[in-house]
Amino acid sequence: MKTPAGLRGVVVLPLVMLFIGGLALSGCTWFGGTSKPAWVDGATGEFSSSQYLLGQGQAANKSAATDQAYAAVARIFKAEVAAQAKDWESYLLVEHRGSTNTERRLTLDQVTNVSTDKVLENVKILDTWYDRHQGMHYALAGMHRGQGEAAMMDKMRELDRMIETDLLEARQTTDKLTKVRDLRRATRNLVMRDAYNADLRVIRSSGQGTSAAYRVNELSNELDQFLSTNLVLAVEVTGDHAEPIQGALTEGLIREGLHVTTQRAGSELLVRGTVHIWPIDVRDPQFKYVRWCSDFDVVESATQRVVGVVSRGGKEGHLSDREATAKALRVIQQEFSSDLAKAIASHVFGEASLPVQASSPAGCPRESTPANPALSSPRPF
Known part of the structure; x- marks a missing residue:
C-alpha cells in the first residue's frame, strides 16, 4: 500500500528524530567509544595523586600505549636515581686512573634498570580508553603509594x-x-x-x-x-713486545680498582705471562698474516699456588709483516689486556672465578717459535 504524498514528510521526520535521539543517547560512542575519562586530559579523577603515582601513554595500538604508560612511570624513578649518582661517584662513575677512561662494571644504567624493574613490579594498568574518532589508544599506569x-x-x-x-x-x-x-x-x-x-x-x-x-x-x-696495603698485584710479562703489553695490562688492572706494583716483593698476587707474535703463510697474494698467542697465570706470591690461568691467541693480517704485527700488538694491548684485567678483578672481587687450567687451543706452543728480527720492532702507531 503506497503512502500518500502528503503523509511522507510526517513519516520521515519521526525517523530522523529517532536517529538523532539515538546518537544523543549514545553520548560520545559515535566518536570515541565510551565517554572520555577525565585522566586523559590530566585530571586525576578517581585516581588521586595522593594515593597513586601515575603515568600516561598513548599510541595507535593498545599494547604500545600500555608500554608508554609503564615507561612514563619508570622515567620518574630513573630521574630520581640518576640524581643520587654523585653520592656514588667513588664506586660507579667514570674512573680516570690510567691513560684511558672507562666505567666500572656496576654502572649507573645497571642500577637504574635493576631498581626500576623492581619498582615496576608494583605498577598496574589502571584504565584504558580508545578514541574511535582519532584512532588512538590511551592507557593509565599507576602504583598505589601505600x-x-x-x-x-x-x-x-x-x-x-x-x-x-x-x-x-x-x-x-x-x-x-x-x-x-x-x-x-x-x-x-x-x-x-x-x-x-x-x-x-x-x-x-x-x-x-x-x-x-x-x-x-x-x-x-x-x-x-x-x-692498597694488603692486596697489591705484581705484573711480569715476557716474550715479544713485553714492555708495552705489561704497561697495558697494568693500566687495565688499575682501572678495575686494583693496586699494582712493579716489584714482585711485597705483592700478594703475581700476574705473569708470555706473549709471542710470529708470521704465518696463508698463501694470500695481497696480505701478510701473523699469529699471536698468550699464556698467563695468577699466582699467590707466598705459596706459589696458581689460582687461575688464561690462554688466548689470534690472527691478524695487513699489507706487510710489520703492519700485521703492529695490528696484533694493538689487539693485545687494547682488547686482550682489558679482558684479562677484568677477569682478574672479577676473581679478586669474587664475581667470577678464573679457570684453573687452560682450555683454549690458542695458547702459545710449547716449542719456542724461531725469532724473526723483522717483527721485533714494529713501526710506531
Whole structure:
C-alpha cells in the first residue's frame, strides 16, 4: 500500500528524530567509544595523586600505549636515581686512573634498570580508553603509594641485613680475599639500597626516605685502603713486545680498582705471562698474516699456588709483516689486556672465578717459535 504524498514528510521526520535521539543517547560512542575519562586530559579523577603515582601513554595500538604508560612511570624513578649518582661517584662513575677512561662494571644504567624493574613490579594498568574518532589508544599506569612503600621497605630491610652480615664477616676474617669480597659485596648492596631509597622518596608523598647506616663512599674508601696495603698485584710479562703489553695490562688492572706494583716483593698476587707474535703463510697474494698467542697465570706470591690461568691467541693480517704485527700488538694491548684485567678483578672481587687450567687451543706452543728480527720492532702507531 503506497503512502500518500502528503503523509511522507510526517513519516520521515519521526525517523530522523529517532536517529538523532539515538546518537544523543549514545553520548560520545559515535566518536570515541565510551565517554572520555577525565585522566586523559590530566585530571586525576578517581585516581588521586595522593594515593597513586601515575603515568600516561598513548599510541595507535593498545599494547604500545600500555608500554608508554609503564615507561612514563619508570622515567620518574630513573630521574630520581640518576640524581643520587654523585653520592656514588667513588664506586660507579667514570674512573680516570690510567691513560684511558672507562666505567666500572656496576654502572649507573645497571642500577637504574635493576631498581626500576623492581619498582615496576608494583605498577598496574589502571584504565584504558580508545578514541574511535582519532584512532588512538590511551592507557593509565599507576602504583598505589601505600603498596609501593611497603614493597620498597621490605627490599631495603633485606639489603640492610645482607650489608650488616658482609661487614661483620669482613671485619672479623683474617683471609684477605674474603675481606675484599665481603667489602665489595657490601658496597654493591649499599648502592642498590640507596637506589631503592631514592625510589621510596618518589613513592612517598612527603618525599622523605629512610637513610642507611653507612655511606657508599665510606665503604669504597675502606675497600680501596685495604687493597692498597694488603692486596697489591705484581705484573711480569715476557716474550715479544713485553714492555708495552705489561704497561697495558697494568693500566687495565688499575682501572678495575686494583693496586699494582712493579716489584714482585711485597705483592700478594703475581700476574705473569708470555706473549709471542710470529708470521704465518696463508698463501694470500695481497696480505701478510701473523699469529699471536698468550699464556698467563695468577699466582699467590707466598705459596706459589696458581689460582687461575688464561690462554688466548689470534690472527691478524695487513699489507706487510710489520703492519700485521703492529695490528696484533694493538689487539693485545687494547682488547686482550682489558679482558684479562677484568677477569682478574672479577676473581679478586669474587664475581667470577678464573679457570684453573687452560682450555683454549690458542695458547702459545710449547716449542719456542724461531725469532724473526723483522717483527721485533714494529713501526710506531
